[in-house]
Amino acid sequence: MRSVRGLALAFASAVLVLSAAPLIAQQKPPSKPAPQAAALTAQPKLGLGRPALPEEIRAWDIDVRPDGQGLPPGKGTVKQGDEIFQMQCASCHGEFGQGNGRWPVLAGGQGSLKGDRPEKTLGSFWPDLSTAFDYIRRAMPYGAAQSLSADETYALTAYLLYLNDIVKDEEFELSDRNFTSVKLPNAGAFYDDDRETTEKAFWGKEACMKNCRPEAKITGRAAVLDVTPDSKSAPKVD
Numbered sequence: 001m002r003s004v005r006g007l008a009l010a011f012a013s014a015v016l017v018l019s020a021a022p023l024i025a026q027q028k029p030p031s032k033p034a035p036q037a038a039a040l041t042a043q044p045k046l047g048l049g050r051p052a053l054p055e056e057i058r059a060w061d062i063d064v065r066p067d068g069q070g071l072p073p074g075k076g077t078v079k080q081g082d083e084i085f086q087m088q089c090a091s092c093h094g095e096f097g098q099g100n101g102r103w104p105v106l107a108g109g110q111g112s113l114k115g116d117r118p119e120k121t122l123g124s125f126w127p128d129l130s131t132a133f134d135y136i137r138r139a140m141p142y143g144a145a146q147s148l149s150a151d152e153t154y155a156l157t158a159y160l161l162y163l164n165d166i167v168k169d170e171e172f173e174l175s176d177r178n179f180t181s182v183k184l185p186n187a188g189a190f191y192d193d194d195r196e197t198t199e200k201a202f203w204g205k206e207a208c209m210k211n212c213r214p215e216a217k218i219t220g221r222a223a224v225l226d227v228t229p230d231s232k233s234a235p236k237v238d
C-alpha cells in the first residue's frame with residue numbers, strides 16, 4: 001500500500017469523482033491586513049510575559065528528525081530495553097508489544113495493511129525510526145511522560161526493533177551513532193506529496209474529462225450547487 005505523507009489522498013480523489021471541479025480554489029492574497037490583525041498590532045503592549053530562557057527552550061526543543069537531527073547522545077541494548085519495557089510499558093502494551101486489552105499494539109502486523117484490520121506498527125507501517133524514538137521520549141510511559149533518560153529511550157527503541165523482527169540479536173545496541181543506519185521495512189511505501197505535478201491536469205479551469213473510469217458519473221458540480229460561498233453571499237464573521 002502506498003501512503004502519502006500527511007495527506008488524505010483518498011478523500012481528495014473522492015471529491016474529484018463527485019464534482020470534477022478544481023480542488024483548490026485560488027485565494028487572492030488580502031491587499032491589506034484584516035481589521036482584527038490591524039487592531040491587535042495597534043494595541044499598546046500589555047506588559048505580560050518575558051523572553052523564554054535558554055533552558056526553557058531546550059526543554060521544549062526535543063524533536064528528533066528522520067535524518068537523526070535532534071538525537072541526544074546515548075545508547076541502549078535490546079536486553080536493557082526488555083527489562084525497562086517489562087517494568088514500565090508491558091502493563092499496557094503487553095510483554096511482547098501485543099497490546100493488553102485495547103491498549104495499542106506495538107509489534108507485528110506485517111502484511112496486514114491491505115486487510116480489513118490493518119495493524120500499524122513500527123514493523124508494518126511506520127517509515128522512520130525517529131518517530132518511535134521521539135514519541136517514546138516525548139509521551140511515554142503514558143502518565144509519566146518525559147521521565148525516561150536518553151539511554152532508556154534508546155534501549156526501549158532497540159527492544160521495539162527486536163519485537164518487530166527488524167533486529168534479531170538481543171545484544172544489539174542502538175545509539176545516536178548507528179541510529180540512522182536502521183531502516184524500517186515499510187519506508188519505501190511512503191513518498192512525498194507529488195500531486196502538484198501528478199495531478200496538475202485536474203487543477204485547471206477546464207475539468208479534464210478524458211480517460212474517465214467508465215463507472216464514474218458526474219452528478220453535479222460544486223460551482224452549480226453553490227456550495228462554495230463567494231464574498232457576496234458568505235455570512236459575515238466577526
Ligand code: HEC
Nearest residue numbers: 088089091092103104120121132135136140141142143156
Ligand atoms: C498506562 C498505559 C501505558 C503505558 C504504561 C505505556 N503506554 Fe505507550 N501508549 C499508551 C497509549 C494509550 C498510547 C496511544 C496514545 C495515543 O494514541 O494518543 C500509547 C502509544 C504508544 C506508542 C505509539 C503507538 C502507535 O502505533 O501509535 C509507542 C511506541 C508507545 N506507546 C511506547 C511505550 C513505551 C516504550 C512505554 C514504556 C516506557 C509505554 N508506551 C508505556 C499507553 C501506555
